[in-house]
Amino acid sequence: MGYDFNSIEQKWRAYWAKNQTFKADNHSEKPKYYIMDMFPYPSGAGLHVGHPLGYIASDIFARYKRHQGFNVLHPQGYDSFGLPAEQYAIQTGQHPAKTTQENIARYRDQLDQMGFSFDWSREVRTSNPDFYKWTQWIFLLLFDHYYCNDEDKALPISHLVLRFEKEGNTTLNAVCSAGIESFSAAEWNAFIESKKEEILLGYRLTYLSETEVNWCAELGTVLANDEIINGVSERGGYPVTKKKMKQWSMRIGAYAERLLKGLDEIDWPESLKEMQRNWIGKSIGAKVFFQIEGHEEKIEVFTTRPDTLFGVTFMTLAPELELVQKITHPDHKDDVEAYISETKQRTQRERMADVKNSTGVFTGSYVIHPFDGSRIPIWIGDYVLADYGTGAVMAVPCGDQRDYDFAKHFDIPIKNIFKGVSIEKEAFTDKENTTIDNSDFLTGLSYQEATDKVIEALEEKECGTGTINYRLRDAIFSRQRYWGEPIPMYYNEQMPQPLTLEDLPLELPEVENYLPTSEGAPPLGNAEKWAWDTVSKKVVVNEKIDHQTVYPLELNTMPGWAGSSWYFYRYMDAQNSDVFVGKQAMEYWREVDLYLGGSEHATGHLLYSRFWQKFLFDLGIVPVEEYAKKLINQGMILGTSAFIYRKPGTKTYVSKDLLETEEGIEPIRVDVNLVNASDELDTEGLRKWQSQFETAEFEMHEGVFKVGREVEKMSKSKYNVVNPDEICNQYGADTLRMFEMFLGPVEQAKPWNTAGISGVHNFLKKYWRLFFKDDQWIVTEEKPGKKELKVLHETIKKVTTDIENFSFNTCVSSFMICVNELTSLNCHSREILSPLTLLLSPFAPHLAEEIWQKLGNTSTLINQPYPEVNESYLIEDSKNYPVSFNGKMRFTIPLALSLEQEEIKKAVLDDARTAEYLQGKAPKKWIIVPNKIINIVY
RNA sequence: GCUCGGAUGGUGGAAUUGGUAGACACGUUGGACUUAAAAUCCAAUGACCAUUGCGGUCGUGCGGGUUCAAGUCCCGCUCCGAGUACCA
Numbered sequence A: 001m002g003y004d005f006n007s008i009e010q011k012w013r014a015y016w017a018k019n020q021t022f023k024a025d026n027h028s029e030k031p032k033y034y035i036m037d038m039f040p041y042p043s044g045a046g047l048h049v050g051h052p053l054g055y056i057a058s059d060i061f062a063r064y065k066r067h068q069g070f071n072v073l074h075p076q077g078y079d080s081f082g083l084p085a086e087q088y089a090i091q092t093g094q095h096p097a098k099t100t101q102e103n104i105a106r107y108r109d110q111l112d113q114m115g116f117s118f119d120w121s122r123e124v125r126t127s128n129p130d131f132y133k134w135t136q137w138i139f140l141l142l143f144d145h146y147y148c149n150d151e152d153k154a155l156p157i158s159h160l161v162l163r164f165e166k167e168g169n170t171t172l173n174a175v176c177s178a179g180i181e182s183f184s185a186a187e188w189n190a191f192i193e194s195k196k197e198e199i200l201l202g203y204r205l206t207y208l209s210e211t212e213v214n215w216c217a218e219l220g221t222v223l224a225n226d227e228i229i230n231g232v233s234e235r236g237g238y239p240v241t242k243k244k245m246k247q248w249s250m251r252i253g254a255y256a257e258r259l260l261k262g263l264d265e266i267d268w269p270e271s272l273k274e275m276q277r278n279w280i281g282k283s284i285g286a287k288v289f290f291q292i293e294g295h296e297e298k299i300e301v302f303t304t305r306p307d308t309l310f311g312v313t314f315m316t317l318a319p320e321l322e323l324v325q326k327i328t329h330p331d332h333k334d335d336v337e338a339y340i341s342e343t344k345q346r347t348q349r350e351r352m353a354d355v356k357n358s359t360g361v362f363t364g365s366y367v368i369h370p371f372d373g374s375r376i377p378i379w380i381g382d383y384v385l386a387d388y389g390t391g392a393v394m395a396v397p398c399g400d401q402r403d404y405d406f407a408k409h410f411d412i413p414i415k416n417i418f419k420g421v422s423i424e425k426e427a428f429t430d431k432e433n434t435t436i437d438n439s440d441f442l443t444g445l446s447y448q449e450a451t452d453k454v455i456e457a458l459e460e461k462e463c464g465t466g467t468i469n470y471r472l473r474d475a476i477f478s479r480q481r482y483w484g485e486p487i488p489m490y491y492n493e494q495m496p497q498p499l500t501l502e503d504l505p506l507e508l509p510e511v512e513n514y515l516p517t518s519e520g521a522p523p524l525g526n527a528e529k530w531a532w533d534t535v536s537k538k539v540v541v542n543e544k545i546d547h548q549t550v551y552p553l554e555l556n557t558m559p560g561w562a563g564s565s566w567y568f569y570r571y572m573d574a575q576n577s578d579v580f581v582g583k584q585a586m587e588y589w590r591e592v593d594l595y596l597g598g599s600e601h602a603t604g605h606l607l608y609s610r611f612w613q614k615f616l617f618d619l620g621i622v623p624v625e626e627y628a629k630k631l632i633n634q635g636m637i638l639g640t641s642a643f644i645y646r647k648p649g650t651k652t653y654v655s656k657d658l659l660e661t662e663e664g665i666e667p668i669r670v671d672v673n674l675v676n677a678s679d680e681l682d683t684e685g686l687r688k689w690q691s692q693f694e695t696a697e698f699e700m701h702e703g704v705f706k707v708g709r710e711v712e713k714m715s716k717s718k719y720n721v722v723n724p725d726e727i728c729n730q731y732g733a734d735t736l737r738m739f740e741m742f743l744g745p746v747e748q749a750k751p752w753n754t755a756g757i758s759g760v761h762n763f764l765k766k767y768w769r770l771f772f773k774d775d776q777w778i779v780t781e782e783k784p785g786k787k788e789l790k791v792l793h794e795t796i797k798k799v800t801t802d803i804e805n806f807s808f809n810t811c812v813s814s815f816m817i818c819v820n821e822l823t824s825l826n827c828h829s830r831e832i833l834s835p836l837t838l839l840l841s842p843f844a845p846h847l848a849e850e851i852w853q854k855l856g857n858t859s860t861l862i863n864q865p866y867p868e869v870n871e872s873y874l875i876e877d878s879k880n881y882p883v884s885f886n887g888k889m890r891f892t893i894p895l896a897l898s899l900e901q902e903e904i905k906k907a908v909l910d911d912a913r914t915a916e917y918l919q920g921k922a923p924k925k926w927i928i929v930p931n932k933i934i935n936i937v938y
Numbered sequence B: 001g002c003u004c005g006g007a008u009g010g011u012g013g014a015a016u017u018g019g020u021a022g023a024c025a026c027g028u029u030g031g032a033c034u035u036a037a038a039a040u041c042c043a044a045u046g047a048c049c050a051u052u053g054c055g056g057u058c059g060u061g062c063g064g065g066u067u068c069a070a071g072u073c074c075c076g077c078u079c080c081g082a083g084u085a086c087c088a
Helices: A005-019 A052-067 A083-092 A096-113 A129-143 A157-167 A185-190 A193-201 A252-265 A270-280 A306-311 A323-327 A330-345 A348-353 A401-410 A447-461 A567-573 A583-589 A605-618 A683-689 A724-731 A733-742 A754-769 A786-804 A808-824 A830-840 A845-854 A901-910 A912-918
Strands: A032-037 A071-073 A145-148 A153-156 A206-216 A221-223 A241-250 A282-292 A298-303 A314-317 A361-368 A375-380 A392-395 A464-470 A489-492 A495-498 A531-533 A538-540 A550-552 A592-597 A628-633 A637-646 A652-654 A666-670 A697-699 A708-712 A878-885 A888-896 A925-929 A933-937
Touching: A005 A096, A005 A724, A005 A733, A005 A845, A032 A052, A032 A583, A052 A071, A052 A592, A052 A733, A052 A786, A083 A096, A096 A724, A129 A145, A129 A206, A129 A567, A129 A605, A145 A157, A153 A157, A153 A605, A157 A185, A157 A193, A193 A206, A193 A495, A252 A270, A252 A282, A252 A464, A252 A605, A270 A605, A282 A306, A282 A447, A298 A314, A298 A392, A306 A447, A314 A401, A323 A361, A330 A361, A330 A375, A392 A401, A447 A464, A489 A550, A567 A583, A724 A733, A724 A754, A733 A754, A733 A808, A733 A845, A754 A808, A754 A845, A786 A808, A786 A830, A808 A830, A830 A845, A878 A912, A888 A901, A888 A912, A901 A912, A901 A925, A901 A933, A912 A933
Parallel strands: A032 A071, A032 A592, A314 A375, A592 A628, A652 A697, A878 A933
Antiparallel strands: A145 A153, A206 A221, A206 A241, A282 A298, A282 A361, A282 A464, A314 A392, A361 A375, A489 A495, A531 A538, A531 A550, A637 A652, A637 A666, A637 A708, A878 A888, A925 A933
């Protein structure tokens, strides 16, 4: 019979489910530990072996922490709003909720199969109204707050109103949209209500504005910057163009500095923090105002090199800038307009593809240099981006390569302001080795001195100021989709009005059709009369509208990242219908201690969630400013695709061994499940797999047909998916768990290779044989010897430090060594095997639990105290010291550890081999590293 | 282009942070047990030379350097991966 993993695993899964073994309590004397995985999107394809990698690692750690005496919160849920279910609905008419429900059921089955210790009583689903009620609530809070720079936190809009009534906005230091004019208290009080609301909207942390957005016509929706890869949509790879639309945005820019600073306080991977730093993109420089000749307006530019102010030979404005219309000289109007409409036609992709070529046009106008009074021509060019900085640059061709290329292309003069540097071929951009020349009062200064001096001068003349700019842009929050959280807003005379917490959740309306309406409104527009009655405080669907009190609701929904920006709090108190999280639960759990997930979320979810956290912290709703103390990125498990090679125009396929040149040969992907561990293809299976292969001819090599291999992302369309269910059936969940850990470091990407699994499976069988021989229980009550105890305690020590360091691959190795040694020592002592079982339980929980019970324990081992290392068993009394001469290892010599250095020297000198190497020379120097090495320099 | 990671046997990967490189596994080869197979166990396995001697030489992407001692530290390259990109 031996190790019957199937029945063991079934038994314990059922036991854990029945007894709710992993339910975490919100009240406990024990210290808490909150460990969480990034929750999955339940896709229709189910899980492949790559998905559970992180869950296995976190589960091992969670189980380990329980043994360490912690009250562990280890929840799981589903990020269940998303595009695939909606697209399936468009194709088939099946409601996304139904698709999602079915997919979740399949995910749950698969997850359960692997023996995860999740507390399912806390499961969350972002698409459930009792969950998204609180997502909507946070949206309302954002709408009701603005960001005060003086207090450096979010404050209620009501404070702002009071302030406007008293002193207008002239003394206010708050984050707001561009183009808000200043007004006095008297002016404010005289504004009509709608004007006031419009102004307030410019301060709210979530606000409605006419924005230029990334529009994807194929998907019928707006995309965020991080949803676009190389100018095409991340999903589907469709072209993306710019389009102006009224959109909800999140003022994440208000938190740029705090998001940056917060990174220093959290234990996240350095590479991921670096990605966030780059994404936030802080740059220090100056704003400079240039007076336009013959106009009231000034052009405001941002520059990181104010020291090069005397090298300016032209200005460049982004073509989208409204100012362009005003200042264009009549003689150049046609050129400018032609250029603007031309740039509008170009997609983002085309624009990026042609980075090398400078395009632009002269406006016919000039600005005046603030210091030397010279006339500087104003150009427009699409290398200047409208939404970064001020959308205008002062072009210094001698110090910036793009300005240089532009100047060369249009024959604009280039002025050299750097001492001893040639700018014949390219711009000089090395600011560290700069001496400014030819620049009036800046001549002779270094970059830093000149920068300080020019900012001082600019401020004095009131035509500039030192400033900081961020690349981070406000996040667009509207999606023209059905399957997302409805935005809890209705419209009165074009102005958005919020619902209140009591009105929530605002549930999705039923629609017949999930596509945008024929008028181009989002899919929610398909609902008949989806509107809000302000009197009954209810959604009005399909009823007569009383125009006095009923207003249309917002038709856009929230993006995918809304629910995931706060879900970790809901786990703390998932069933609470009264509040977001109960006070007691919040105080007890506070924050996530360890968060596991992929680095692909670095500039999306992991940034947005930090932003919401800081906002909720400002309001006193959450107790900490960073929600995840420590984060680990697990690497992806990749697939190994299999290829066969077809001779062009035939049905003949050639074995990899016979393939001499790939020229003219068509590689075709085949299902990896038709290939064995030696890369041999099951040709009969292939014929049955797809009709195109039914009549295929195979050119074998020595009787076998071999495939080519390539490592790629695991995906259904590449036929390289390995299913965890099958691995579990064949080898058991415990083997799968240990094998995924054994594959390599958790953080690293690595290809799946089923062939290696036998090593781990054999280990578990060997472990089983420590307890059973021919189905007979062979554990003895004998006292273990010194050797056995040493093996055990070495293993405890090694495994414990490796778990703490998240080095699970070496843990598995340590277990293997331990079991091999115990086997060769023929050790079956309870005193050794009992703690070893405990040690193994996080990795192979089903097997460990079974053995634990067989050992006569009545309670499960989930909360059993972790075995401690007894160092005294590890101390040796002698050791083989390697002896080397001038660093070259020659021989080893056994010595007692208690020897002093002088005694060691003597023992080594007494050895005949030493004499041979020294040959009469006296040692010049001894290097004796305790417990390690003896090196004699001669 | 910029930023951050990597590069160790046929393969996945170890190496106490400067101290016997290649742990542990896969694979391969040979052997034991079997009528046979499966399963299990044992041995060998970086390369080259010597293998009736227990040994020697070279070896962590490449070229230098520091050190008694370098996979590990320093300088200069090459290649691969990830992120980002007219960011002024």
